[in-house]
Amino acid sequence: MIRIAVLENERTAKEIIYALGMLLSDREWLFRCYLKASELAAAQQHERFDIVILHEKFNNPRAESVFVRPYEDRIVLYVDHGSLGEVTDERHQTFVVHAADAAKELEQLSGRLFYRLLGKEEYVFSYNKVKVILNINDIYYLSKEEKLVCFHTRRGLFSERASMNEMEKRFAPYGFQRIHASFLVNMHHVFGVEGDLVLMDQQDRLPLSRSNRQRFLGIVERNEY
Known part of the structure; x- marks a missing residue:
């Protein structure tokens, strides 16, 4: 089962979940949505997530020390709302989609995302x-x-x-x-x-x-x- 956590505003989270749900229609998946970083930080202590989707504001060293670095094989997807800075990716596990075109860009990225998920076998x-x-x-x-x-x-x-x-x-x-x-x-x-x-x-x-x-x-x- 593919486990996905979304830390985004409600509107964007719904759009992303719908888009991913269509792409994952032939796979087992589970979504968890969070509006506060503290909620996701607490949840990941007892639940494993394969993909974590984060609002652009969490692209900073402090947030990465909680949501990215401790989980080397986790796929991280940042949502750019128009002011996302440079995203460094030394792990080949980080991706970016723009909020305005999230559904279209997720479809374009789906092959690469699923390729990374293969490694979890x-x-x-x-x-x-x-x-x-x-x-x-x-x-x-x-x-x-x-x-x-x-x-x-x-x-x-x-x-x-x-x-x-x-x-x-x-x-x-x-x-x-x-x-x-x-x-x-x-x-x-x-x-x-x-x-x-x-x-x-x-x-x-x-x-x-x-x-x-x-x-x-x-x-x-x-x-x-």
Whole structure:
């Protein structure tokens, strides 16, 4: 189920909910509407939200410290009422729509929004005879070590007996890209490229092979993730 929180004025909230309801007609979803920031802050302590829609006035460091930064895989959608400043997005999880054209712009963004939501699916495998369930968004990158594929994740390091070619096909729909024979990265956690190194947002620096360089740089430049 997709859980959505809306922190907006009543009129705009209704328009957004109606537009999203049409786009999500074939999915399970739940909306929660809030008129006060304190109400959303309290609600998110005991309820998980996949998407949070915020009025432009909450695009500030204080609000982001409550609604954005503690939730790395949360999709944040700001509604511009005409005076929204620059929105920085180091997570590739933040979007903007204009209040006057919210329905139209949400429809245009729907493909990218749903693509991000795919990452909330789970990958299940056995590690040391224990069933491991990983949220795909929690996987930073995969590396090959002899006959094992290692999962570098927010929860730590895990490994599975598999091939990188198999993992490349398995994770391609979720925005993973091959950068080297031994490395497969989650593009949602790529911070940048420096020479022949791919910089990850958790500060790891991974090798970018010559054979993958042109294709990978093209993906980064076109923001196709």
